[in-house]
Amino acid sequence: METATVPGFRQRFGYSAVLLGIVAMVAGTALTVAHFGTADAIAARQTEDRQASLREVVPANVHDNDLLKDTLILKLNRPNEGMGPITFYRAMAKGQVTGIAFELTAIGYSGPIRLLMAVAADGKILGVRVLQQSETPGLGDKIDIKKSNWILGFNGHSLKNPGERGWHVKKDGGIFDQFTGATITPRGVVKGIHAGLELVAAHRAELFAAPSKTSPAEAPHG
Amino acid sequence: MADSYRQIFKDSFWTNNVILAQSLALCPTMAVTSTATNALGMGLATTAVLVVSNVMVASVRNFITNEVRIPVFIVIIASLVTLVDMTMDAYLHQLYGVLGLFIALIVVNCAILGRAESFAARNPPLASLVDGLGSGLGFTFGLLLIGAVREILGAGTLLANASVLLGPPFKAIEMTIIPHYNGFLLMALPPGGFLTLGFLMAGKRLLDARQEKRTETRELAALAAG
Numbered sequence: 272m273e274t275a276t277v278p279g280f281r282q283r284f285g286y287s288a289v290l291l292g293i294v295a296m297v298a299g300t301a302l303t304v305a306h307f308g309t310a311d312a313i314a315a316r317q318t319e320d321r322q323a324s325l326r327e328v329v330p331a332n333v334h335d336n337d338l339l340k341d342t343l344i345l346k347l348n349r350p351n352e353g354m355g356p357i358t359f360y361r362a363m364a365k366g367q368v369t370g371i372a373f374e375l376t377a378i379g380y381s382g383p384i385r386l387l388m389a390v391a392a393d394g395k396i397l398g399v400r401v402l403q404q405s406e407t408p409g410l411g412d413k414i415d416i417k418k419s420n421w422i423l424g425f426n427g428h429s430l431k432n433p434g435e436r437g438w439h440v441k442k443d444g445g446i447f448d449q450f451t452g453a454t455i456t457p458r459g460v461v462k463g464i465h466a467g468l469e470l471v472a473a474h475r476a477e478l479f480a481a482p483s484k485t486s487p488a489e490a491p492h493g
Numbered sequence: 494m495a496d497s498y499r500q501i502f503k504d505s506f507w508t509n510n511v512i513l514a515q516s517l518a519l520c521p522t523m524a525v526t527s528t529a530t531n532a533l534g535m536g537l538a539t540t541a542v543l544v545v546s547n548v549m550v551a552s553v554r555n556f557i558t559n560e561v562r563i564p565v566f567i568v569i570i571a572s573l574v575t576l577v578d579m580t581m582d583a584y585l586h587q588l589y590g591v592l593g594l595f596i597a598l599i600v601v602n603c604a605i606l607g608r609a610e611s612f613a614a615r616n617p618p619l620a621s622l623v624d625g626l627g628s629g630l631g632f633t634f635g636l637l638l639i640g641a642v643r644e645i646l647g648a649g650t651l652l653a654n655a656s657v658l659l660g661p662p663f664k665a666i667e668m669t670i671i672p673h674y675n676g677f678l679l680m681a682l683p684p685g686g687f688l689t690l691g692f693l694m695a696g697k698r699l700l701d702a703r704q705e706k707r708t709e710t711r712e713l714a715a716l717a718a719g
Binding site for chain 2: 286287288290291294295298301302305306308309312313316319320405407408409410417418451452
């Protein structure tokens with residue numbers, strides 16, 4: 272840093288520019304190499320993650336297929352169902368659809384909460400898990416199975432059980448627990464899951480139709 | 494030489510502690526110290542990056558001109574963090590699930606740029622390594638203290654879920670300090686973090702003042718005896 276000992280060429284403007292360019296190039300090269308080196312491994316880990324979370328929400332005894340391979344993509348454009356296509360993973364046993372799993376987003380206290388939920392053919396919830404959330408640590412993050420069992424409380428419930436008025440946290444007259452110091456997070460999750468059940472109810476026919484493997488061109492949806 | 498390294502370590506760990514003396518990196522500090530476990534995770538990840546970035550900055554310090562040093566340091570630190578992020582995602586996926594959130598936050602930790610600028614840019618790599626280690630562990634120590642206080646007062650537990658971060662053998666260090674505690678919301682939120690930090694900083698000042706007085710008395714005694 273002492274100006275006196277710095278050789279003349281270093282004081283020229285070009286030196287700094289070239290230096291910064293070289294540093295950026297080396298960093299860029301390193302990142303590119305690392306990206307290509309790790310991209311496949313990261314993609315594989317993500318598939319494993321998805322399989323693992325699907326295993327958590329869909330019990331092994333209701334299906335005999337690979338959920339990641341039996342997917343159905345519904346394009347939703349009604350405003351209250353959210354935008355864009357949703358991928359449904361279908362659990363099948365002996366050719367019958369026994370349940371479907373899909374991702375949905377609930378709105379929490381500090382941003383979106385990504386949920387994965389599975390619903391059985393009879394409309395009952397098989398399981399729900401939080402995939403990603405940024406709720407207050409120690410308070411709202413109890414929706415995560417790693418922190419508490421709260422999320423298991425949805426298993427077995429459906430649109431009719433507890434019915435429209437029950438689908439709220441206890442504070443709002445419903446049947447689901449809120450947390451001490453955090454009401455907004457559970458309220459958001461309850462609302463999100465209820466919306467998920469309504470979505471399934473609205474598209475029941477398409478979602479649970481047995482896929483006719485003999486004539487894939489004439490899929491029941493479309 | 495060993496003495497001077499010890500001095501560097503002591504300076505960076507305690508005398509100029511990132512949180513308790515310099516009050517740097519308060520944003521990640523408030524964000525992760527609601528539990529001691531998160532604090533520990535963030536501290537360790539930061540220490541790793543700080544050590545490597547300090548060594549790298551120190552080894553190229555003679556080529557860097559004053560005018561472009563900040564962008565060069567930032568490129569080095571950001572690339573380093575991104576490399577760590579990608580490598581962990583690919584090969585240490587379990588740990589990444591826990592620490593992933595913190596790693597991206599490390600880029601914006603001003604303590605790392607601060608050490609690069611004020612120490613690594615003027616000192617040889619080995620000394621910078623010691624400084625990085627001291628600062629990083631000092632940061633971890635500060636985070637852990639705040640996290641412990643906030644977790645005990647806020648939730649009644651200490652190091653809850655530590656086994657998720659460190660592995661199943663560490664289940665034993667998860668403690669419930671106050672059973673059937675209803676929680677004290679304020680401590681889990683940022684105000685609780687600032688309150689705790691304030692008291693801890695005051696505590697450090699007290700300790701330092703007492704230490705100084707003791708050295709003074711000893712010097713006076715030595716003078717009188719001599």
